[in-house]
Amino acid sequence: MADTAENAPGTGAWDYDPAPERAELANLRAHYRPFIDGAFVDGTGEPLKTSNPATGETLAEVGTAADADVGTAVTAARAAFERTWSTMPGTERAKYLFRIARLIQERSRELAVLETLDNGKPIKESRDADLPAVAAHFFHHAGWADKLDYAGFGPLPRPLGVAGQVIPWNFPLLMLAWKIAPALATGNTVVLKPAETTPLTALAFAEICQQAQLPPGVVNILPGGGDTGSTLVAHPGVDKVAFTGSTEVGKLIQSRLAGTPTKLTLELGGKAANIVFDDAPLDQAVEGIVNGVFFNQGHVCCAGSRLLVQESVAEAVLERLRGRITTLRVGDPLDKNTDLGAINSPEQLAKIRELVASGESEGAQRWTSPCALPDKGLFFAPTVFSGVHQSMRIAREEVFGPVLSVLTFRTPEEAVRKANNTPYGLSAGIWTEKGSRILWAAEQVRAGVVWANTFNRFDPTASFGGYKESGFGREGGRAGLEAYLDV
Structure with a gap:
């Protein structure tokens, strides 16, 4: 802390010296690629550049998914669902989720720095709020994986199939955890599209899936713009769509899926x-x-x-x-x-x-x-x-x-x-x-x-969701599991 007259006792003013976290901890790469069927592949879409909003500097070039890549990812997710993941005992699925949670904790400092660089949020928030909550969601849902028959969902609750998930840029890794953890715990497979401006931690999570030896096709990550998300949510091979984002886009998705068998949850805007x-x-x-x-x-x-x-x-x-x-x-x-x-x-x-x-x-x-x-x-x-x-x-x-x-x-x-x-x-x-x-x-x-007498308190055991134009459906807790089950 700098020694100034302003921080003398009783003045109430403090002048802190800079305390920067090291950007090198993020292990940034020059190029990132989509993750499909357990491997990083060249996307056929136009590459995008993601930048640091605090400096304007380009962080990396990211390959994106075009329509053909979406189809390939959905096919891989379907094969993994039918071949292994939906038939795997809940105790075995839980082992993968526990492993993912521990790997997130092991790499939490790296992921926090990467999130801050790509998103712009303060490091103390990504480090002390986001990353602990990300791991907590995987730990919590791992505990549910072998208990679904006793959770009050009726006899023999079954997974829906392939979940198409689209997440926003404000909490990139936390929103990924909110979506992927319950989907995997209940036996579904996932195709997820991160936000166009913040794809890096989602692709780092794909590395964690590889480290955890998650079966190929269970999780697929497709960077891209709004057109990639539109193709994903409308794909006939997707059984469940989960979207977090603006009310305007949520309305378009609901209109697009009206009259189809695809199940839908929306977590949209607010004015609390x-x-x-x-x-x-x-x-x-x-x-x-x-x-x-x-x-x-x-x-x-x-x-x-x-x-x-x-x-x-x-x-x-x-x-x-x-x-x-x-x-x-x-x-x-x-x-x-x-x-x-x-x-x-x-x-x-x-x-x-x-x-x-x-x-x-x-x-x-x-x-x-x-x-x-x-x-x-x-x-x-x-x-x-x-x-x-x-x-x-x-x-x-x-x-x-x-x-x-x-x-x-x-x-x-x-x-x-x-x-x-x-x-x-x-x-x-x-x-x-x-x-x-x-x-x-x-x-x-x-x-x-x-x-x-508090605000912004979250816990993976408690459900979260809205009414009216803030969407429908719940994420987190027992209610969030039901959104991924045929009950």
């Missing part, structure tokens, strides 16, 4: 309400608000981007919130002191700026942290809008960035009405010291996940 009542522990609530909307630069579908504060404590909450936000450090994602890293892509940064401009033009009061931003890369300072009305775009549309909209309410009933005044229904937060109020509000708020 974080409700702070007048009896809430305000310091604790402020920490939850910061974590709820600024974690992963706000690139979180369940982010608490709508703060609803009871009028009597609104000014106190805003004052404490602004003070806390000014301590957040925005900068090099590989620096262990960084709180907010880089925005994932120029397109996403442009969307954030456009919605922030709309908030100002519609009359909301903008406050932006005075923090310093790096000279290069894709960065956006934490921003709070007060005086927000429900009709404003920043209160209705998913920003997917470090931007918080603050609304006020007078009564609990008004808070619930405002919380539910959205087409989304993925998550919500409630802050109060009254247990009865927590239970009442949780019953009234229409959201798939409701946190009480």
Whole structure:
């Protein structure tokens, strides 16, 4: 820590020296290839270049899958399903999942650095939040693999077949684990398409599948753009589609699969309400608000981007919130002191700026942290809008960035009405010291996940999913297994 006058006792200001993680730990390669039928192969699609959003530098060239490659992968997955994986005893499938989980733990530092380079999130988040959760999902689902007959799914639950899975760029490896772990535990095989801007950790996971000696064809990884994903979800050889991403794309997939026998789960956008009542522990609530909307630069579908504060404590909450936000450090994602890293892509940064401009033009009061931003890369300072009305775009549309909209309410009933005044229904937060109020509000708020006096708490044993335009189906826990079973 630098010795400055500002960090003298009582001043409350600290100036930390850089504490960078070593980029070399990622073991980056110049070229990556699709993973089909247990081997890395040359894709027939146009290669893409994935870059570091914090610097703009190209990380690697990635081969992509065209329509023919999708067909080859689905055929390989079908053969593996029929030949080995679906007929293998659950105890044997569990051994593979346990092995994968342990290999993830062994390579966790490498994977965390690779994720941060490719995605832009702070290393302390990929290291301390994402990677432990990735391993936990494989450990948890490994434990289920030999217990499906006793899980309450009826007699002789059976796997569906080939699962086509499409994941987003905000949690590349964690979303992979959410999708692949339950599919494998229940006896399905997988063809997964990672996001176009963040394919590297998915391809590193393919190496782990090889290390674990997973039978060829059980897991296939196909990098590519939206056309690759479209071909995959519409392929007649796919029995189950699982998609996490935008509501707009989710609607297109649902329309595409309507009238077909393909089963579907969708985890889509959100505009979560974080409700702070007048009896809430305000310091604790402020920490939850910061974590709820600024974690992963706000690139979180369940982010608490709508703060609803009871009028009597609104000014106190805003004052404490602004003070806390000014301590957040925005900068090099590989620096262990960084709180907010880089925005994932120029397109996403442009969307954030456009919605922030709309908030100002519609009359909301903008406050932006005075923090310093790096000279290069894709960065956006934490921003709070007060005086927000429900009709404003920043209160209705998913920003997917470090931007918080603050609304006020007078009564609990008004808070619930405002919380539910959205087409989304993925998550919500409630802050109060009254247990009865927590239970009442949780019953009234229409959201798939409701946190009480905390936010963004996840566990593989608990199911996650939304209502309305936030999608349908659940991932995680016992309910998430059912999505991959014929019951």
